[in-house]
Amino acid sequence: MSTTTLPQPSEDKEKEKATAAAPATTEVSGARALLARPALAAFGLVLVALIVGALALDGNWPGALNWSSGIKDGLDWLSNWLTDNRATSPLFLYFLLHISNWSEGGVDYVFTFLNNLGWLGVTALATAVSWYVSGAGLKVRSLRIALLTLCTFGVFGVLGVWEYAMSTLALMVVAVAVSAVIGVLLGLIAGLSETGNRILRPVFDTMQVMPAFAYLLPLVLIFGIGSPAALVSTVIYAAPPMARLTALGLRGADPAALEASRSLGSDPWQRLWTARLPLARKEMLLGLNQTIMMALSMVVMASVIGAGGLGDKVYQALSKDNVGLALIPGSCIVLIAIWLDRVTAAAGDQLDTSPGSTRTGGDAGAIALEKLGGWLAWGVFVVFAAVGTLFGPIGERSWPIDWTVSISSPLTKGIESFTKSISDGIPVIGGTDVWASHFTSWILNPMRDAMQASPWWGVLLLVAVLAWMAGSWRAGLTGVLSLAVLGALGLWDKSMDTLSQVIVSVLCTLVVGVVIGILAARSRWVMRLIRPILDIMQTMPQFVYLVPVVALVGVGRPAAILAAAVYALPAVIRITTQGLRTVDPAAMEASRSLGSTGWQQLRQVQLPLARPSLMLACNQGVVLVLAMVVIGGLVGGGALGYDVVYGLQKSDLGVGLSAGIAIVCLGLMLDRLTQSAGTGKRGGTK
Amino acid sequence: MSETAEATESAANAANDESNDAPRTNEASADSPVISIRNLWKVFGPKSARMRLPHDEQVKGLSQTELREKTGCTAAVRDVSFDVHKSEVFVVMGLSGSGKSTLVRCLTRLIEPTAGSLDFNGQDVLSMDKDTLRELRRHRASMVFQNFGLLPHRTVLDNVAYGLEIQGVGKAERRERAAEMVTKVGLDGLGERRPGQLSGGQQQRVGLARALAVDPEVLLFDEPFSALDPLIRRDMQEEVIRLHREEGRTMVFITHDLSEALRLGDRIALMRDGEVVQLGTPEEIVANPADDYVRDFVRDVPREQVISVRRAMRKAEKTEAGKGTELAPDTLVADAIEAVARSGESARVVENGRTIGVVDDARLLSVVAGLDEDAVEGRGEDGEPKEVAAV
């Protein structure tokens, strides 16, 4: 009998269910197409109104809608109440102080443990654990990671920052653990419940965009200085990626496996433990990886409030104008980041390659060997832990040699002469210093003045219409509301100043990032060359490159913009390259078969198809540049960033927190605009 | 097997009406159905419209598109009734979107039916509370899925043991039973692999072993082999036939593949737009399509492989009584052709030692050519009862 397969062999249940909703969606997209033209007209109208308004009318935010004094008084009162009642209020005695004491105790415990192990113990332990989680055995990868670990810890010792590194590591261990637990819990809520997801999404956005400087102060008031406040602020910043990726994993779990589990009569808890969570484990591990990176970026920040560690070293070196000295702890932070990134990535890949893949059938010897390896690693761990805690140090506690000074001086000299020669040593075309001052006079100043002179209602309208054109009234509403909050906080002018810097910075980042991204996507050689540079740029504490930036362009807004662009560039390059690389190979082949040149391929196939990625790059660029607004305040960016720093350093909750909220509002508006532009366009091409 | 009940049923379904007051069999006698469905509906769409639909006389006979335009609802299962008997392989077949996958999920309420009644061994499934329902899923009906639904992070053995784990069976015992099942489906030695390292066919064997491990009364298959390539699909079908022969377990099998349905099914329910268009043995469906849709559907089936000589024979003339090769009534026409060709003369169809008819070249060729339908109908006029092939 021949196998008679009917046409349309695959049956799509989902489709069957979704058909009910189909007419509605077609209607919507039809309506959108209709709206496109009037939106364009409205855009033109608003633009005209803006210009007229800027020239003729008073564009200041109306005083009646300015609630800044009320908000500031409230915050000042809160700040006073917190200091007065810290030792007496039951809220503190029975709740907040416990958190504070637990975190202090936790970090102290880990630090004491590391300290008791001594340098030999810690290095051996870390190497053994890294080797084990990355697959153990004699595989190239696990050995390479073991070697990387060994080098990382060796570098701590050789550069004389052992104790600081241990202090940072202790804080990191506790912070990452807490972030991961909280992230998973939040991720469960967002992943299992649609309502939960809707509520938590803006919360996560706020947690990530709110500059840490803005909430360090209230945290210090509530939890006290040192590890507790540092821990809580790190958790606030680092938990969202874990939560988001956990939720993503839970939502994206293979529905067939879940249904199979249900069909076998599992109850919800069983399903969660045996199917949902294990199925999301890859995403969760990626989340952990992201969380670690985020947590590391808070290390230097935490030094502002006395959490100690490598950040202290960075600060002290900078106040002595010694970049080379700051680079040493800075590169140690980079090393920790690279080390942890590689280890978690290897552990993630390990989840996929099951034991069976390497050992087939009768390889009992290999199994035994690997098991032995595992036990050996744990054995080493237990022995070191026991000996370390019971009998104190093994050998010397701190590293015997110290090359700090000999490395840092030539570094400093090198960087200084390099920045000096570019800043004004280039004949004919001037140098960065001259460019920066022209840039300020000809681009930044007019732009800021124009934005500040535009009437507030015009800007609101413009944002609304832009969002409308991008195809989402919801985004428009969020944008308009966020801008209204800026006005109500009394920060309209400062926000416009910051906004002008952010826009310029994002544009610069995009232009440079996309060009480099295209180059990297077209040539493996370029990619290989820039990859380590990108790694370093992303993990190097931003404080380290503040001083060279000032050396290049001088104090002022160009410095802030340059610092932000340097920070946002790696992500933009990565996303662009990724987007161009993953363009459908069939489309590329088709284009090649028609005889198109490389440039034509890029312009006609790759860039249009990679548009979603490019929009994502734009969105990420905005978010990252905003994250640097505060750092920009440290090199003369002024405006909101300066206010946030001022609030923290002068203990002025009113100024600091309202500027922080203003940055979040700008972030929400820009994020929603760029995001809806991305999704809107994608919907259109469908 | 009660022929009358079945006749009523297939008639009712073919005509798609008047089944509202079909008899409900509640007593648990030996030949009572394992699963009994009456007037089952599953409607997707806005709640108010959804609940009203099954009682709305006007929607009958509307196509899915018309129905959606009129009510905003999609009726994935429309007024379906049938019984599944012990130890039979009951196949539900239809094209994409005919509602067969929804139907099989309704059986254990993985999808909640909108209206109708559903009995499992005389027990009302629709009124079960959560715990009872869970017991049903754990012990009495387990399912094999099109996309396997294996847990990638577990070994084959642990995947097979998963159902037992959910039941709360201890580790040693469940692993032992899982190992047995792994052997039974021919995956010896692969127990420690992960699903990702197996071929599609092997993965589905794991799915099958998982379903078997809980020793259910009924196995439900939702297009289990449609993701596999043709050769492996055939292997797996053999596997199911072998298992059925060995264990005699009741099976409900969903497929869109007609040849698969014909190979495996003791009885086949053919669905279109959520309705059962025809229900009968493979032979009945091929030989006697209920309407043009079914006829179109079975046109390319090699009829001699499905139809038996009982349907092809004519009355024996007196002279033929003692001559020629003897054939059983359910011999396939294809085999009869071989016998007739070999002997060079017509063959006798013998049942219980009595010659009940004769097949000759002409009768057999008319079956192959598809001309036998008229002949059968003509025979019906003779007043002889329609016979149903025994299973």
Add this chain to the structure above:
Amino acid sequence: MKRTRIIRGGVAAAAALALAAGLSSCGKADPYYSGSPNTVTLPIAAWAGSEANVAVAKQILEKKLGYRVKTLQMDEPVMFDALNTGRADAMMEDWRGVPKKEKKYVEELKTVVNAGELGVTGHIGWYVPTYFAKEHPEVKDWKNLPKLKKYFQTPESGDKGQMLEGSPSFSTYDAQIIKNLDLPYKTVYAGSEAAQVKEIQKRAAKKEPFLTYWWTPQWLNSKVPMTEVKLPKRTPGCDKVPSKVDCAYPYTALTKFMNRDFAENGGKAAEFLKKFHWSTEEQTKVVKWMTIDKMDTDEAAAKWVEQNPDKWKKWMPN
């Protein structure tokens, strides 16, 4: 849907349970942190002088008195919070820059006590580089600033002269002084001391003029000599109301503060730190080793301790 609701409920319940268990097991918490008795915690502010004080104190406490010293980087106002809760024991150099906190903790809550003067006198003022002051001696009087504004113009300050400011943590009334004296200048914030130092060095290397908020003692002064612009003389109460300030900054005797508990029960360490008192010149010497000579902080401090036994022996507890 129902199932997920159950899970959600379960998760919430578990979290609540864990929280409740944690709370009930601990009861009332101790609001003040107490470190181990032989460890002294000294906060370091973001300027080099502060680091020098702590480094020298650390050398003596550890080598001569047998304590373990833990140093922590933090901002000036945060130091007061740290002293308040006992997370830090003593701060060695306060510029009286956070009167709000001082009032709250020293006068109202009495958790922080004044531990005497450091011996160093600090002075804030408006400064120009000496090479510029030599060319234009008239700059030393504030009245001539409007005439000289063209030398100080930058793109950031537009058509006004630029008054370079430092970190927001510094105490400054410059914006008010400019307004009250009606000067055509605009404050431009560097945002951090590091950025301000870099900017000054950069301009000094090119011998460009600049006007900056600056102070002594400052290590950079020995590398880039500075000359003060004399502001109107101080009159009693001229800086009482911040918005009406129109006079020069005072000379401030830098002060030490301590956690009250440490001051009373800190034993030899507390006594030593109270007696710690050195001159502006001594501090500047150590800071110069640390910054311009790029010597390791601890080495610089050890060098000073070795060279000046007569000075630090006077600080030893009886």
